[in-house]
Every structure is written in C-alpha cells, then in structure tokens.
Amino acid sequence: MNLAQILKLVSHRTYPPPETPWLMTQSWDELLFAHWRVPTDQMASLIPRDFEVDTYDNNAWVGVVPFVMRKVRFAKTPLMPYVSEFLELNVRTYVRYKGEPGVYFFSLDASNPLAVDGARISYSLPYFNARMSKRQVDDWSLYQSRRDDKRGDDCQLKVLYRPTANVLDATKDPHGLPYFLTERYRLFTKKGDDVYKAEVHHPPWPLQLAEAQFSVNTMLSPLGINTQDEPVLYYSHQLLTLEWAPRLC
Numbered sequence: 578m579n580l581a582q583i584l585k586l587v588s589h590r591t592y593p594p595p596e597t598p599w600l601m602t603q604s605w606d607e608l609l610f611a612h613w614r615v616p617t618d619q620m621a622s623l624i625p626r627d628f629e630v631d632t633y634d635n636n637a638w639v640g641v642v643p644f645v646m647r648k649v650r651f652a653k654t655p656l657m658p659y660v661s662e663f664l665e666l667n668v669r670t671y672v673r674y675k676g677e678p679g680v681y682f683f684s685l686d687a688s689n690p691l692a693v694d695g696a697r698i699s700y701s702l703p704y705f706n707a708r709m710s711k712r713q714v715d716d717w718s719l720y721q722s723r724r725d726d727k728r729g730d731d732c733q734l735k736v737l738y739r740p741t742a743n744v745l746d747a748t749k750d751p752h753g754l755p756y757f758l759t760e761r762y763r764l765f766t767k768k769g770d771d772v773y774k775a776e777v778h779h780p781p782w783p784l785q786l787a788e789a790q791f792s793v794n795t796m797l798s799p800l801g802i803n804t805q806d807e808p809v810l811y812y813s814h815q816l817l818t819l820e821w822a823p824r825l826c
Contacts, residue, residue: 578780580602583779583780583817583819584778589760589781590762592762594762594776594778594819597821599778599820600820600822601652601819602650602818602819602820603647603648603649603818603820604646604648604649604816604817605813605816605818606645606647606816607644607711608642608645608812609644609736609738609787609811610640610758610759610784610809610813611640611642611736611738611789611791611809612638612640612641612758612808612809613638613639613804613806613808613809614636614638615636615638615639615670615802616636617630617635617637619801620639620670623670623683623801624672624681627674627767627772628673628681628765629673630672631678633757633758638670639668639670639802640669640670640758641666641668641794641796641797641808642666642669643665643666643720644664644666645663645665646663646664646665646687646692647661647662648661648662648817649661649662659689659691660691660692663692664688664709664710664711665685665686665687665692666685666686666687666707666709666720666722666734666796667682667685668683668685668797668800669681669682669683670683671757671761672765674774674826675826677774679763679765680763680764680765681764681765681766682702682764684703684704684705684732684796684799685702685703685704685705686704686706686709686722686726687704687706687707688706688707688709690706692704693705693706699822700766701767701768701773701823702764702766705728706724706725706726707722707723707726708723708725709721709723714737717737718737718738719735719736719737720738722734722735730799731795732795732798732799733795734793734795735791735794736789736790736791736792736794737789737790737792738788738789738810739787739788739812740785740786740787740812741787741788742785743785744785745784746783746784747759747760747781747782755782755784759784759811759813760782761777762776762779763775763776763777766823771826772825772826773823773824774824775821775822775823777818777819777820777821778818779816779817780817782811783813783814784812787811787812788810789810
C-alpha cells in the first residue's frame with residue numbers, strides 16, 4: 578500500500594486526518610506494545626494539569642513500546658542513510674485535551690542523535706539519546722536499550738518478545754482494549770504554558786497477541802509506577818504512517 582492509498586483509507590477512524598499536507602512519513606516495525614494498568618489518580622499526578630486521564634475499565638494505562646523506525650523522510654525528500662532508520666523506545670499514556678483523545682509521551686529514547694535533537698526542537702518531545710540494539714534469537718526479538726543522556730534518568734530495557742497469534746483488526750471493536758491502546762491518531766505535548774498537538778494517520782494496526790520476557794525494565798522507574806502485574810502484550814510487524822507538523826491547540 579502506497580502513501581496515496583493510505584491517505585484515502587479513513588473508514589477505520591473516528592475523525593478524518595488533516596486536509597493540509599503531511600510533513601513526514603515513517604514505518605514503525607517489529608514493535609511491541611507492553612501496557613500496564615495504573616490507578617487513575619496516580620496517573621493524574623504524573624501528567625500536566627491541562628490534560629485529563631483517558632481511562633479504560635476505570636484504569637489509566639502506561640505503555641513501554643520498543644520498535645524499529647524505518648523509511649523516515651520528509652515529504653518530497655528521499656530516504657537518507659543513517660537518519661532514515663534507527664531504534665526507538667517510547668513510554669506513553671493516554672489523555673484527553675478539551676475532549677480530544679491522544680497520546681502523551683513521558684519519554685522517547687532513540688539511537689540516532691540527529692533524530693533526538695530534531696524531535697526535541699520541532700515537536701518539543703522528551704527525546705533522549707540511548708545505546709540500543711536489536712537482533713533475532715530464533716523467532717524472538719531481543720531488544721536492549723540503555724539511556725545515555727544527562728537530560729534524563731538512567732533507564733534500561735532488555736526484553737525478548739515475539740507474536741503468538743494471527744493478525745487481529747482492533748478497529749472491528751472500537752470499544753475494545755486493543756483499540757483503546759493502539760488506535761491513536763494524535764499526540765499532545767507542552768511547550769511552556771502552551772499545548773500543541775500533532776496528527777498522525779495510518780491503516781489499522783496489524784496487531785498480534787504476543788509474549789515477552791523482561792530481563793530488565795526500569796523505563797517506568799522515574800514515574801514511580803510499579804509493574805508487578807502482568808502486562809497486556811501486542812506485536813506489530815510493520816505499519817507505514819504519515820505525520821503532520823505540531824500546531825497550537
């Protein structure tokens with residue numbers, strides 16, 4: 578599916594993508610969604626007051642999301658060596674701003690310093706440099722990351738993960754948990770006192786149930802979140818996406 582076809586694919590969304598030109602395209606590959614329930618009042622204490630916690634079954638949710646970023650380029654520019662592919666690891670939750678649902682990022686670690694600095698400047702997102710690696714061990718993905726950035730806390734992740742079932746389409750049940758956790762088309766961020774949002778568009782996530790073995794996971798330690806409960810796990814092999822520039826809400 579090419580980008581023009583993706584732009585026309587909108588029936589799975591609850592609201593249309595922007596009519597203005599998109600800024601970037603990216604492919605999010607070999608991705609693990611690992612989510613834990615968090616008490617709503619605890620999450621409310623961790624996010625800016627501008628936002629309302631978005632809940633499912635009366636719980637907030639926090640996600641640790643490692644993946645490979647590929648095919649990164651701006652509109653009408655070619656793929657460039659080094660900057661077009663790197664590893665990324667996100668810690669995220671789900672919020673509403675003036676009734677609009679979206680993703681709020683606590684941190685985004687990446688193996689590409691240019692991407693880190695560029696996203697900090699253009700999107701005002703809390704990106705951090707990290708030493709990262711990923712390789713296959715039989716049918717498992719072994720993903721390792723250690724933050725190497727004085728602007729953030731020392732966080733680490735070492736996890737083996739793999740899909741365990743066929744692809745499911747979360748958009749067939751807009752009230753289900755997979756839809757709530759993954760079908761998000763907007764991110765929010767703050768710059769000073771101002772709130773910005775950036776829109777995203779893509780086909781439905783090709784999700785698969787997954788299993789994971791966490792050897793090390795301190796990504797949530799700076800937030801004081803306890804992860805003793807078993808996480809909800811989904812895998813996605815590849816998703817081509819479009820991104821728009823952030824704008825003031």
